[in-house]
Amino acid sequence: MIELRRKLTGNSATFSYFCPLIVKPACTMEYNFSEFEQKWQKYWLDNKVFASEVDPSKPKFYCLDMFPYPSGAGLHVGHPEGYTATDIICRYKRAKGFNVLHPMGWDAFGLPAEQYAIQTGTHPAITTENNCNNFRRQIQALGLSYDWDREINTTDPSYFKWTQWIFIRLYNTWFDKELGKGRPIEDLPIPESVKTKGKEAVKTYVNSKRLAYYDNAQVWWCKHCKTVCANEEVLNDGSHEKCGTKEVERRFLKQWMLRIPHYAERLLTGLDGLDWPEGVKDMQRNWIGKSSGAEVDYNIAGMDLQLRVYTTRPDTLFGATYMVIAPEHPLVKKLVTQEQLTAVDDYIKTATLKSDLDRTELAKEKTGVFTGRYAINPLTGNQIPVWVADYVLMGYGTGAIMAVPAHDTRDFEFAKTFGLQVTCILDPRDASPEIREKVLAGDACWTEDGAYINSANPELGIDINGLSKQEGIKTVINWLEKENLGNASTNYKIRDWLFSRQRFWGEPFPIIHWEDGEVSVVEDADLPVILPVTDKYQPGESGESPLSNAKEWLEVVDANGRKGRRETNTMPQWAGSCWYYLRYIDPKNDTEPFSKVKENYWMPVDLYVGGAEHAVLHLLYSRFWHKVLFDLGIVSTDEPYQKLYNQGMILAFAYETASGSKVASDLVEDKDGRYFHTETGEELKQIVAKMSKSLKNVVNPDDVVASFGADSLRLYEMFMGPLDATKPWTETGVKGVYNFLKRVYYFFAEPNNITDGDEDRETLKILHQTIKKTGDDIEDMKFNTAISQMMIFTNHCYKVKKVTRETAETFAKVLAPFAPHLSEELWALYGNQQAICLQTWPVVNQEFLVESTVEYPVSFNGKMRFKLKLPADMPVPEVEKAALNDENSQRWLEGKQLVKIIVVPKKIINIVVR
């Protein structure tokens, strides 16, 4: 043992300094990963090696992982994928001299702990704590370089105190449309007309401007979960994404809502400056759904009434042959004629009920009913019927439309169903003659561009025939504005955010409802409002939260003896994750959410890595809160996350029969790459599917760590393929990288392989190529190719059999971000005193990378035929000569005529012959 150390450290005098760390290298030739992985994890943790503090002398790097919900099932192999990627980057950035902030925490409010409480009576806080402990243990076993002093937990009162504090800020903010920013509610100008109506009117007015408000809302209610869910939590197939059941229905309930649409434009334009995947930006743009067009007033024939519609195609106004108004539209009652009253009433009733039913009926047959009224098309002067139909939504635009059936598929379907007139005003000149004929006759719908026809009214001084679409839209809008019949207008699809849930395990709202009808927020000094002690977690059937059972907690009395009740709804799970990246900056601060100085130093997040499932909701909500905080001067940046990256999903192989039914993996037998059912003998097809308990193909990171070590798990997850790709897990793949790590250990821990003296030139070249490629690839997040380069280097070492200690140490530094435990072990084995994770990244020496000769591929007519070694600096004419005169060329030139020769220096030679 001593002999070995002496050899490795090269100098017996240094021996006494050998292990300044509490840690000793294992110094055995076995790749005994479990021994030294635990040892180094303990060392990092005990010495707080990855703790970071504000240091203006260094460039900062804030690297954030989407924090997990600590479920009872523990970590799955998907978690370590993103975590390893960020860990590699953080370790690399530290080595490059950055001050790195890399925290981890728990998004721990949520349904499962609460459901478990209902079943077993165990308080969710206890379940949550156990799960967090398990998650922390599992994550620490992966050797991730988090600063654990910054760990946060959204369910901790010292955390959600500030979530409540931010809610109060939202409540006390209004959006100034002129300035395009949020401002304190005290600054809200109250119009004289409101003031004269008295105190109540002022209060109502102010409430109507707050970013957070309490109102009756038509909401989705999940009968299974006994809670409301946001629109976006109800999936296409009508099921609730949290529980998967289809027991979702419409209800009217008093709810807290946030006016996120006020920030629609800011949320949209803010995307432009962000380094995010274009796909995610597109999804957010679609979600915000900006469109521009015009609002147009239609006079109702025989009434002193106008009906306002929103259209993106004012240029098609000449083709508007009827109108449709949403069933919930406030003017329906006024509009409908006596004769149509019953029919319309009936229709509205069914329509309201219908929204309770499966909203995704594939056969979306258009329904509707005539109101008995006619509107007047302002351009044609024609009377056009006004219908009520549920294909027009109250929540978008003005809740009424002008229908242009010739050029809108929905309107066309409706017109055909009810025999309404179809007038073509866009001639599809470029379409096939058959289609064109049908469109002109009103027998087909044409939604693309064309040439305007029937689009002039000389009496009114308007004519768009012959104009382009752009000009047409502009001309009609100008005319409408001049005639005072309408104006240009912009619309957004994004709706108010339903922000309350009838659950126990969430942040209580800092709100009190007083007996006199006043609503007030809890004073900052009285925060946090903690959850009551109770043993009743069951929500009520009709929408009351479990909190309404906690009498002592619920009822409050103010100084004047006025009685009040606390808000019993709780916040949705999104709340805690909306701002957690800010709390990491200063997690123990109990006088403010975070120090301004620290915030100013660390923000924005430089890199945010997580799953694409949060592409819209979490990331949009979070940006919204951040912008409000920015407007109030609480944070220093307009956007929270500068760069975003989505890791792909890790799937597993699964098996199915010819008829498509899935077979659990333990019933599958592999015979030379073909798969058979162990019981029926039937041949099965291998497919790629999500890991699931029922398919018995779930991989537990604990098992992988136990069998192959944390470094193997880390390396495999990075080696599988590009980080953003979806890819299947294979055990043989893990063995592959495990084998690589063993080769590294066996070679570099073997004293006989490590020499003194000058390094071989070829080895230096490959070493420096490896430093360069690995560093570049880490910056590009192309970890799979970085690892393959390290494999190439290791394979080279096995060929040359000996490397210098300097080479070995340099390679250990390059490997360190990927396989930190093994690298620390080797580094200590070479007698180094300070941990490798504190070393600087090796510098690439260009001198070793320059090639003196180039091996040119020589092609004939683009087909590579042979290779030719030539000096790298040989001028092109000489390269041509050398290629043509080479003996290998003769057989390809024989009997052919040389057309030309192309030489791309240092790349290729192509000879064209005929």
Add this chain to the structure above:
RNA sequence: GCCCGGGUGGCGGAAUUGGUAGACGCGCUGGACUCAAAAUCCAGUUUCAGCAAUGAAGUGCGGGUUCGAUUCCCGCCCCGGGUACCA
């Protein structure tokens, strides 16, 4: 329907300001070590033809541009994700 991704050996995947297609790994085949096995090491491995040298084909399909196309253009097919009466 619309909006994004993506299609390369038996498998995971490399390679793009157009320049040797298949790096690296898995699997497979052969060899060394061993009484033997495991482990390890070494060699081979796109397909087809051939003992071989070598030749032909080849990056979802069909065209095009080019000395040269996985890469660029046009038209399709298939797979994955998002979204859906948003006027």
